[in-house]
Amino acid sequence: MPPLITSRPALGRRDLMRTVGTAAIASQFLPSMALAQSAISDELRIANEETPYGLDPVHEYSAGYLRSIGVAEGLLRLTPQGDVDVDIAAWFANAGPNAWRVGLRPDVRFQGGKPVTAKEVVASLERTRALSTYGANLLKGISIDAEGDLVVRFSANRAIPALPQILTDEWLMIHNAESFGAKDNSFDVGAADYTGAFKVATFNPRVQVVAERNPKYWGETPRIARIVLNEVSDPDARSLAALSGEAHIVRSITAESSARIQRSRTSRLYTIPSTDCAAAYLNIAKEPFSDVRVRQALAWSLDRDEIVNVSYNGLARTAPSWLGTNVAYPEARRVGYTRLDLTRAARLLDEAGWTLASGGKVRARNGKPLKFSLIWWGGGKPTAELMQAQWAKMGAQVEVLGSPDYGLLDSLRSAGNWDVFVEGWGTDGDPESVLSRHVAADGDLNYMKYNDAVMTDLLKGFETLTDAEDRRVQALHINQRHADTVPFIPISSRARLNAVSTKVHGYVPHFQWWQYEVHSDLWVSS
Template identity: 35%
Template structure:
């Protein structure tokens, strides 16, 4: 039986939600919720911890709740569309010109002109490490009040796609983003109160330049426990709940008062390996750990069968589902064992592998919804003779372990949709911000250099697939499946648009209750 550790306050809260769930009538919110149709409650696993969007997890949450905007956004079909920008044109292989909306205003009423856009992007470059890969090789300058010129080091880089990344929201860089009173963004909703990592309240911005939202007030709440999040939507206390893990999706079967949205995201569940650890410096050991995983079983145990196996990082991207054919294309424990034997890790009578007296061990760190798949990996690696253990906890523990270098393996999922060079270099270039394990491979680096200079979409795709295959073969990471997560909405809430980029597409102006 699965056990969930809840604090007393969480238990009390869960109990009140359960009582509400039992009393709610199908199709509507319970009367005790005390809310009219002008307030929407958005709940997810975590919310921003700081009023400054440069602090993780920040920018994507402000985009998600309608407080912040990007110059461009990706629609549900994967097409980049103007948002704060009015349009864009390419002048030559290295130059693009963005046209801004003259009517654009920050919450304060300050005009969103070319100078303020450039200042915001440069602030992101300086202060937001997660924005860095998408600004690499880009320079910006105002041509006039409403035109920003973008110069790219790479030829034919898709600037609209790069600037649609969630960490590049446009804010007033001259404002001190240190409090609710001084933060200054551009979205349809303005933050009016904020308890970090707990609750944020937003109301319509009177200076919003675009389509005014129908609903006047957004309450954005953090509930870290998955079961409590599910109870929040089933009780009617919440109207949109993000991060419904696979093991809870069956609770929505047959419900008429709740809609579950399950469009697969472009995000690969990945086991990152620390290549500075002695046992992981040998590529044969890393390859053995990958061959020794039954990905079909991991999908069943870790994703409740609601995903599909992938063997490369880009495998979750709809454009690259055919990437990596023939690499770890089956579960092969015999091949894994042979590789470990070849690397000198011999299986002994106690079922463990040793080399020079040392046991082959792996500590796998998981967080959030990763516990189940972590335990399944532990079981499969143990059958190879690896002394595997799982350490499950808060994401901050993983961050600390990465900073100190005290880790063997960890599970995390990054989005795989976007500019191929920016994404792949961020993951696998020697100085990539998500290259947690310190992967540095001459052939991969050369392919990335070619990719950075590719002039056509066809050339970019071919080189991206070569990088993807090379990385999978060298196994600095092990790729499992597209990370499945559902979004639940109240049936009486209309206008929600399901999207493969769920992390930045929740609130829109057309949302309303019937």
């Protein structure tokens, strides 16, 4: 078993180059290779820009990553084609417009050995509802009841046609509620009791997770004995981990490094299809963003084609509107900010009182300059710097700050000390659940504190809609209202590039890469 790493390794680009790349990265994956030609065929090593923040599914940024390494499972799952399929469930069936029944496999057990019955599933989901804001939003108004030992009934006083999609969500991973306890219990390895093919052996938050094959797994025994997931926040370090062979799967390769990966004999480059929409989130509670004309001006003054070509080497799609990156909504590409329009942007700013003096470079209102900060994280620096230059053309002075680590953005946002930040979220799934996260007054991703009466009514409209096409059209109405009020500015999809070693077999790209990667037929040759 790999030892628990007790400190975060420093993996800066210069350090890596100074130690000839491979040796520097090797410390991140001890004791897997020790730089000898003795690759262990039963171990899979993954490098990602971040690791789970905790082991409890109610903890933010945790459950999806645990599912991706085979630790956690849900009742249902999404296939790479986007279809809903069973996971630990045996079947699911509609029981009328307001109800669904889900049947359980009789042989599923938690990793600690406890049988997974309908009672345990209800306890798991109710614990998530009680301790997770987003879990509560997903299950809002839905009653969950056990029908005997092997059937769970979901019902509501309104139509819930999208329940199967909802049950695939990463926040609804089935876990042993009794083992985790009544509060968030993210750092106790002994309490982490899921149903997956791998069980957490060691956990060092934001550094490393080691998961070992679960001997009590109900399904097909995986070929791999051990998964090691390491956090490597520096993008150059991740690229070198792929090129050197120290990591078998490297997530989030930058566009700048993609050509080197494609030329290498050690790795294959996968472009993961994505419905993510990277956007500039605006602090609309403060000036100048409280004025919708300023928000619209900022949106019109972005050159999205330049961002896609420069930041992503053309491997992304522009997002003229929020749903514009999702192929399920082709109409959304004709809505919103479909082109660069500096003339319209200037007119809007003039109307809002932000004027440009003759010969000046920065607009001002009542002697106050149009000045704000823009925060990036991960590999977002090139995009942020392009936005800085583009907004300067229409008279904004933008300070760019950020870090490959998510911590800086998280701390500034938690303290309310932010103006604009860039982040991307998926738009696939049940539209009511997905869109509400961002624009419902109580949405868990509504960082802007956006509260719009028209939007609230549009979201409420989902309650009476059961037909999939009707719900899709309602989502387009919400997309239009978002474009009009623009609490955050859509920019583009995010090109997700993964490097996979040629020694890895059975790798299946998935558009929800953060949830689905490890499976029983995935293996590594020696």
